[in-house]
Amino acid sequence: MTTTTTLPQVLHFTDPGLREQLEALPASTALIGIGTDGTAIAVDVDNAPHILVCTGTGGGSTTILRTLTAQFLHQGAHALVLDTPRISHLWATELPTVTHRGNVAGIHDALVGLDIELKRRIDLIDLDGDLDDVPRLMVVFDRADDTLRHLARYWETFRQEGEPKKSPAITALEEVLHEGRQARIHVLYNGRASGGGLTPSAREQFATVILSRVSAGTWQRLAPIAGPAPKPSPHPGRVHVVQDRTAHQTQAILLTDAEAADWLTATAAGEI
Template identity: 80%
Template sequence: MTTTTLPQVLRFTDPGLRAQLEALPASTALIGIGTDGTAIAVNVDHAPHILICTGTGGGSTTILRTLTAQFLHQGAHALVLDNPLVAHLWTKDLPTVTHRGSVAGIHDALLGLATELQRRLHLDDVDDGLDDVPRLMVVLDRADTTLRHLARYWETFRQKNDPKKSPAITTLEDVLHAGHQARIHVLYNGRAPAVRDQFATVILARVSAGTWQHLAPIAGPAPKPSAHPGRAHVVQDDTTRPTQLLLMTDAEAADWLTATAVGKS
């Protein structure tokens, strides 16, 4: 008989869970478990960017952490843009992560990302391609606030002949459009009003009916939000699946990746 209820909780420390994560292909991360007990996952080779939007207490920062940690474990690198709450300090000491928390630092990091995008697109055109280039995850927490800060920051020193739009924001849009070809993927926590169609996987929790219709208009009416910790709806291929999200603490993520780096995974 098919199970129609979600697990009460899904933790990194659950028996067998860590082995399940380590067995996933290098392009796939576990989001959580659905009502029929099957894994709800995302393969960034097919769905390159992920949009996360939650209401208060919906767990968006936890979702970013668990997904980012999995891709890092698989050998990816990450650019973590962490303004204004500095919620991802667990990444700061990891050798394959660049962490930026200030608006100026995020601005400069995105300008550097523009150069990296072009470098990777060039490599994709030559014989060797991108086979030896690590996947790059761009993790943008509190994106709506960060983009507003970037726009204001650009206005403080923009010259007469400079573009009106912040080049940092333009870079992010370019990555959303061309990143798949360059093995660059965006994990975006926010509403993404101008680029919604670039996200094939959308994770929603505790959002209003208006936000649901804005971000998942083809997925039908908004389901009733759940106050249960770790509950969300994952929208992929216009299909909505209730999901119990994987929960991983800062310490669990950092310890797992530190062990991975020294060959003790």
């Protein structure tokens, strides 16, 4: 783990050259931020298909989800945004390639439908050998731990005799975590992925973990192979990105709601 850093103090989407750098990335890659000595810290979802973001209060988890999702949308991906606060991702609600769900019933139905889409894509691979004509799908799950608990209680209210005890929506999410890579479906999960009914094997599918302002206990649960927990930083946008058993101290990109909406509206209009 890096202990001494030369990180930028802040990293805005509007900084000179940064937008051009983002637009030049391959379609499977998003830039998380800049690490020590100017190193670009990125995630390639073809290799590391799912991302977990966990931060303490004020750690910027929603901003990180926005920044990553906007990059993939710019590259031509579609997104399913599961947003129980209903206000965290309003920037995406008017975009034609985004499906936004806020209430528990809507999220339940969306996840059950996602399992159908997963199977459809796998069948296409069996028939055609690839998904070249099918857009990548990002499942953006904000406040995920709380939402999973709500989904479990929701299922209990109308589960019929003989039906599985476990919410089919949670089962569908687990299926996507296990099989989404081959189907080009990727989960961006905001939470600890503890409790809520996810199996340990499903929780292990997050190859990239982004942590900020978390306790030593949370660090050890989510990044045990990356060494002891570093001292939390109060600096806005300062995170640790855990990949390949290494924690990279990183200054994450700050992308506002308005900047994301304007960028992607211009993309959709063919102005970029």
